[in-house]
Amino acid sequence: MENSMNYILEFKNITKEFPGVKALDQVSMRFAKGEVVALLGENGAGKSTLMKVLSGAYTRDSGDVILDGKALPKQYSTLDARDFGIAIIYQELSLLSELTVMENVYISHEPRKIGTLIDFKKMYDDTKTQLAKLEADQIINPKGKVGPLPLPQKQMVEIAKALALDCKVLVMDEPTTSLTNEEAEHLFGIIRTLQKAGITIIYISHRMNEIFEICDRAIVMRDGKVAGECIIADSTPDDIIQLMSGSVLQEDLVGTRTRRDKENSTPVLELEHVTDGGFIEDMNLTVYEGEVLGIGGLVGAKRTELMRMVCGVDPLVGGNVKIHGKPVHITNTSQAIENGIGYLSENRKEDGLSLGLSIEENTIQCDMSAAASKGFINWRKVHRISDGYIQKLKTKGTSSTKVVNLSGGNQQKVAIAKWLHAGCDLLVFDEPTRGIDVMAKAEIHRLIRNFASEKGKAAVVISSEANELVAVSDRVIIMNKGHITGELEAEELDQNHVMQYITNTKGR
Amino acid sequence: MEAKSRFSLKKLMAGNLGTLMGLIILVIVYRSMSKIFLTPTNIRNILIQSGTNAVIAVGMTIVVISGNIDISVGSTLALSSCIGARIMVSTGNVPLGILAALAAGLILGCFNGFLVAYLGFAPFIVTLSDMWLFRGMAYLYTGGQAVTGLPSNLSALVLGSLLGIPNIVWLIIVVYVLSYIVLQFTTIGRKVFAVGDNKESARLSGIPVKKVTLMAFVVSGFCASLSGIVYMGRLNSGQPIAGQSYEMYAIAAAVIGGASLTQGGIGNMLGTLIGAIFISVLQNGLTILNVNTYWQQVFMGIVLLLAVALDKARKSLR
Numbered sequence: 001m002e003n004s005m006n007y008i009l010e011f012k013n014i015t016k017e018f019p020g021v022k023a024l025d026q027v028s029m030r031f032a033k034g035e036v037v038a039l040l041g042e043n044g045a046g047k048s049t050l051m052k053v054l055s056g057a058y059t060r061d062s063g064d065v066i067l068d069g070k071a072l073p074k075q076y077s078t079l080d081a082r083d084f085g086i087a088i089i090y091q092e093l094s095l096l097s098e099l100t101v102m103e104n105v106y107i108s109h110e111p112r113k114i115g116t117l118i119d120f121k122k123m124y125d126d127t128k129t130q131l132a133k134l135e136a137d138q139i140i141n142p143k144g145k146v147g148p149l150p151l152p153q154k155q156m157v158e159i160a161k162a163l164a165l166d167c168k169v170l171v172m173d174e175p176t177t178s179l180t181n182e183e184a185e186h187l188f189g190i191i192r193t194l195q196k197a198g199i200t201i202i203y204i205s206h207r208m209n210e211i212f213e214i215c216d217r218a219i220v221m222r223d224g225k226v227a228g229e230c231i232i233a234d235s236t237p238d239d240i241i242q243l244m245s246g247s248v249l250q251e252d253l254v255g256t257r258t259r260r261d262k263e264n265s266t267p268v269l270e271l272e273h274v275t276d277g278g279f280i281e282d283m284n285l286t287v288y289e290g291e292v293l294g295i296g297g298l299v300g301a302k303r304t305e306l307m308r309m310v311c312g313v314d315p316l317v318g319g320n321v322k323i324h325g326k327p328v329h330i331t332n333t334s335q336a337i338e339n340g341i342g343y344l345s346e347n348r349k350e351d352g353l354s355l356g357l358s359i360e361e362n363t364i365q366c367d368m369s370a371a372a373s374k375g376f377i378n379w380r381k382v383h384r385i386s387d388g389y390i391q392k393l394k395t396k397g398t399s400s401t402k403v404v405n406l407s408g409g410n411q412q413k414v415a416i417a418k419w420l421h422a423g424c425d426l427l428v429f430d431e432p433t434r435g436i437d438v439m440a441k442a443e444i445h446r447l448i449r450n451f452a453s454e455k456g457k458a459a460v461v462i463s464s465e466a467n468e469l470v471a472v473s474d475r476v477i478i479m480n481k482g483h484i485t486g487e488l489e490a491e492e493l494d495q496n497h498v499m500q501y502i503t504n505t506k507g508r
Numbered sequence: 509m510e511a512k513s514r515f516s517l518k519k520l521m522a523g524n525l526g527t528l529m530g531l532i533i534l535v536i537v538y539r540s541m542s543k544i545f546l547t548p549t550n551i552r553n554i555l556i557q558s559g560t561n562a563v564i565a566v567g568m569t570i571v572v573i574s575g576n577i578d579i580s581v582g583s584t585l586a587l588s589s590c591i592g593a594r595i596m597v598s599t600g601n602v603p604l605g606i607l608a609a610l611a612a613g614l615i616l617g618c619f620n621g622f623l624v625a626y627l628g629f630a631p632f633i634v635t636l637s638d639m640w641l642f643r644g645m646a647y648l649y650t651g652g653q654a655v656t657g658l659p660s661n662l663s664a665l666v667l668g669s670l671l672g673i674p675n676i677v678w679l680i681i682v683v684y685v686l687s688y689i690v691l692q693f694t695t696i697g698r699k700v701f702a703v704g705d706n707k708e709s710a711r712l713s714g715i716p717v718k719k720v721t722l723m724a725f726v727v728s729g730f731c732a733s734l735s736g737i738v739y740m741g742r743l744n745s746g747q748p749i750a751g752q753s754y755e756m757y758a759i760a761a762a763v764i765g766g767a768s769l770t771q772g773g774i775g776n777m778l779g780t781l782i783g784a785i786f787i788s789v790l791q792n793g794l795t796i797l798n799v800n801t802y803w804q805q806v807f808m809g810i811v812l813l814l815a816v817a818l819d820k821a822r823k824s825l826r
Contacts, residue, residue, distance in 0.1 A: 313711075313712055332711075332714075332716075333711060333712055333713065333714045334714035334715070334716060336714070337713075337714040338714075343712060345709075345712055350708065350709075351706065351708035351709045351711075351712055352709055352712070353706065353709055354701075354702050354705035354706045354709050354710065354773065355705065355706065356705040356706075356771065356773045356774065357701060357702065357705050357773060361698060361701070361702070364698075365702055365709075365710070365713040365715065366713045366714055368695040368698065368699075369695075372694075372695050375694050375695050375696065376693055376694055376695075377693050377694060377695060377697075377698060379693075418713065422713075422714075
């Protein structure tokens, strides 16, 4: 069986190092012609890096990529990769919205006539042909602009673009994230068609039901290595979850967690019928005093969207929010902070910190009043406050160090200091340890738990890592597309369990 | 109190050393080429000449630190000073005319700020449009003629001196010290930096980004009208053509002083002041050396490019 298989793509001992991290360590895997293979792994497992090596975005340090029996050159561009027949469809599609469908499909491969002029007639006909293969030629007009198309149709355009290149390998990165179930089913139909046409599909997803519906095989990566693989027909979702969590370094929980008696606990934050007018329809959730509530889920679960709404970052479309039992009406972040809730952003570089300013300026950003009287700043007080947090959080640097010069972990500590200083009773930590080394992670988890244990306080942690949810939470809820699909109490919290809920193998 | 002033002085000097060196080198070069350059009269001239630009540059620096730009300041100067001039001529009341001009500046700045902050229009486009809008209004308001016959005590006020120091220099000192204190030692000042450095982060931290942006433009309009009063006093008339391309000098002063048009949250008043003086020195020296005005423009361009290159080099060193 093995030998008779016709491998279209093979990775041999691929290694890729970044300063301080071995992102890929001797990774080998192969893909048969017409096979649909799921590629799984938690954040930082190396799957994105591997796909970037394949797409030409990264150059591998060592190892071989063999496509259709031919070894690919050591270094090639993303454009070269497309010419080889490798197409990648990212979550955030890479279409040019101001151009037409056909211009997108044939971008940088435009059919020519009389030497250099673009042959629009041929481009139109060819696009029509490609769309027909996807049964989308009646729905999508090749001459229409891409921008106004709904997302599933944009995906069709991306696939048509791949077909136009005569692609051999198609990588799809979490393609169903923003699709409804019906739209997803339609996409699966197309994937099967492509498979019959002999195209190999690498399907990056963590949704077990999808993987079990359309994939032939699953490969799991962990810590830059292949953790294992299994034939879907012979496996259960639990087998895959086992592979994913494996023997990951289990972090210790700070303190202990006991199941909270909800009847006798004091709520800090209560959400009633909260909606964003879209996926989040009727969200009811209570966070109790003293607890760290973890929120798990896959990309597109709308965890961040929910909490941004509650914390006044984005407008709340409907529903009630109560803080300490009192109904509040919050329309912006300064009101949120006044009411005692704060949102620590998942993107510290984009909207979490003022990178060009000093540690101390960032520290007092949410609450300048503590270091000022009548609008005048007392810089000595600012120093004292900032130095205090630097010591407490073991941040590297001095008060006047510019945040841009700090490492990711230290930047995150500054962001946390800022919110601790804000004096909120409830803090939402969105992906608080993304891109941070293990040591700093444990420290940040300790800070979060210590914060929540103070009188009258509570914390919400949004995380995509089961490991982290278990390490930091007293209770975990799992969200999927705007709804709560599971709730795990203190005694139920272990990594496999959480992962089962996250990957939709358990729960509502 | 002492720790406070030491802290900021050290920081200030460190950041502006390069600009200051540039100014000193320029002065040394001119000194070696012309005997009259460093005479008290000429120094006085330079400072008085730098007045209008230095005052506008204060507002410009605040706007640039907030991550925006205001190229309508020249037209704001013209319109507000024409309004002030007309009122002075009709009432003979100088303080009333000054108040009217300042009020006009505040309102025009408010208009810019509202469009940028609350309607989300691009600052460059808004102030470009208003550059024409305000200028056109100044022409319409005056019928395209200079407003003459101002009470003589306006000139006396603007061109006079106190304790042997020209009033224009006093004005520069007051405006710069005040704006320095506001930027460095008040919460609203620090919020301008926060908004300029990262608008989204500032918003998430509960800073009223819209209010801060509006305020920056209001200050810019106010400074332009203040500068307009100086202009009026020096020419003893209200000129609808006043202040053309002044926005460029103000931007140049801010950029030479260390502010950046591509990244907000950077800039300081001492730097801008040195920048404004640098520009006046450059022009004054070239004039003394009989360099024709076409070449003067070429030199201005080169200096600005050098300032930007320096800024880029500084950033890459970080």
